[in-house]
């Protein structure tokens with residue numbers, strides 16, 4: 001089930017965010033970031049004027065403009081064709097790029113994009129998800145969150161949030177906005193960006209799905225440990241201090257009258273290695289019952305009988321192949337799993353996660369593999 005070969009697939013970043021949050025401004029800076037390598041940008045032309053495209057094309061030849069209007073309507077075939085053709089050109093030596101950024105303006109739901117990346121036979125062998133980056137502007141962001149559930153989604157799915165336009169509001173307003181973002185998604189790291197400026201390399205390498213990932217990287221990715229100093233902070237003067245997520249709250253998020261309460265998150269730590277069959281049972285059941293509403297699942301899993309843990313993640317029902325952490329040297333066998341979902345409550349998610357603590361008993365075998373004491377998931 002795991003990817004254990006050296007992963008030389010091209011990393012793909014989904015760049016999403018609120019309307020007018022500064023995605024194009026950021027992209028223009030990004031393609032000049034020497035640490036980013038050569039970037040192929042895929043974007044949809046949304047609206048009448050392909051302004052984004054014009055701006056970006058000036059700076060890079062590796063920009064692809066999707067043919068049709070709204071990316072979500074045509075995503076499967078258009079994106080798959082685009083990704084295949086990019087790869088074909090790369091192999092022929094016509095195009096050189098080290099990573100792909102897909103700008104997903106106007107998309108509430110990246111499921112189809114991820115499906116194309118991860119499941120399509122002709123693209124999946126060549127690309128891997130590097131992370132979801134969501135831009136949220138501190139100026140209009142609070143109102144956007146109030147009025148658009150899509151924006152709340154985008155925050156909930158992020159691996160990294162870039163808080164923009166902090167120059168337009170007071171530090172207090174920025175802090176309030178960030179507290180709200182944290183309430184929706186405590187696992188994502190946050191950085192600030194003014195006028196598209198970001199610390200070099202800040203947007204990439206977000207996923208912990210690589211064999212050489214460190215324990216610290218995994219903890220940061222899962223947002224399960226107390227804050228540590230950000231190695232990027234101070235490089236540009238743009239990364240705020242104290243912007244790392246606090247430990248994931250186990251209660252339902254809330255406190256706002258609009259959409260935030262529709263997002264819930266929960267996490268679990270299981271100290272003893274988990275039997276593979278228990279994990280599969282938990283995941284199959286959760287996906288069957290809540291698949292479309294699962295925004296993120298991620299974790300580190302110690303499987304009974306195996307020396308090295310796996311890191312895994314999924315968005316909705318779509319999962320990248322888990323990656324075995326070859327660099328693991330510790331004796332800690334604690335598995336950690338985080339789930340963020342919409343239209344459910346944290347209690348239900350937590351009850352679901354508690355399944356991971358269960359163990360088969362001899363009686364279970366005698367009763368045809370039915371699990372004694374099975375948790376009923378209260379969705």
Ligand SMILES: Nc1nc2c(ncn2[C@@H]2O[C@H](COP(=O)(O)OP(=O)(O)OP(=O)(O)O)[C@@H](O)[C@H]2O)c(=O)[nH]1
Nearest residue numbers: 018019020021022023024025164165193194195196
């Ligand atoms: N004051 C300020 N303005 C910004 C900042 N970032 C972007 N802008 C401005 O905000 C406006 C929108 O920026 P864009 O980069 O076009 O935003 P976008 O997210 O690509 O917009 P859409 O594609 O229409 O959703 C532009 O006028 C930018 O110059 C910032 O940090 N501070």
